[in-house]
Amino acid sequence: MQPVRPAERRHETVARLLREEILRGTYRPGERLPIERELSRHFDVSRSVIRQALLILDQQGLVRVRSGVGGGPFVAQDTMPAALAAFENTLAVDPSSVAEFAWAKCILEPAINAVAAETISDEQIAALETNVEASRAALERGESAVDHLIDFHSILVNSTRNRFLAIIVELMSRSMDRLTGTAGIRHLDGAHVLEEHEAIMDALRRRDADEVRALSRDHLTGIWREELGTD
Structure with missing residues (x-):
């Protein structure tokens, strides 16, 4: 010093x-x-x-x-709260930026998922399969599968083996969750979301990065268009 x-x-x-x-x-x-x-x-x-x-x-x-x-x-051992607060403050000051923020997520996360298609391990594929089965079982029991559906995205981004990409997605997801009172899928048709997750998982099994990117883009865009009421 x-x-x-x-x-x-x-x-x-x-x-x-x-x-x-x-x-x-x-x-x-x-x-x-x-x-x-x-x-x-x-x-x-x-x-x-x-x-x-x-x-x-x-x-x-x-x-x-x-x-x-x-x-x-x-x-500090965890700087995530400060980074999250910075995101939230920006969005709170300008509510119109929420739609822009959601659209940014729809651009960035599919690209990150495409990286996952090239780095994902067999063990992580198995973890996604377990997640999908847990989601299906919850829906068949008439229960909410929202936590499993959210975890699907966490497992996927962590399979990139890049903690900075994982941090970016987590920051964006947490910020949108707090601002909208949802995680983007709480009010949607769980069965439809699960069907899209299964399609993404099938593309991941084939390590098809282009298809993973396209499916993820359509999946996230559809979610946020419905959540935010945009076309």
């Missing part, structure tokens, strides 16, 4: 320098940062400046300040 340059706003500078340390791996997720007194001495600033800097990092989702015995500033 470095001392503060006098020409800069002190709490912002401290926040920036601490952020750089975290991103470089000096402090790992879940690790405790130095206490306020030590940070104050190191940066040659007051403890109130340190508290302001930590507040900035907390708002960015990089640091969590715990109270009580054993508390203090810790590097």
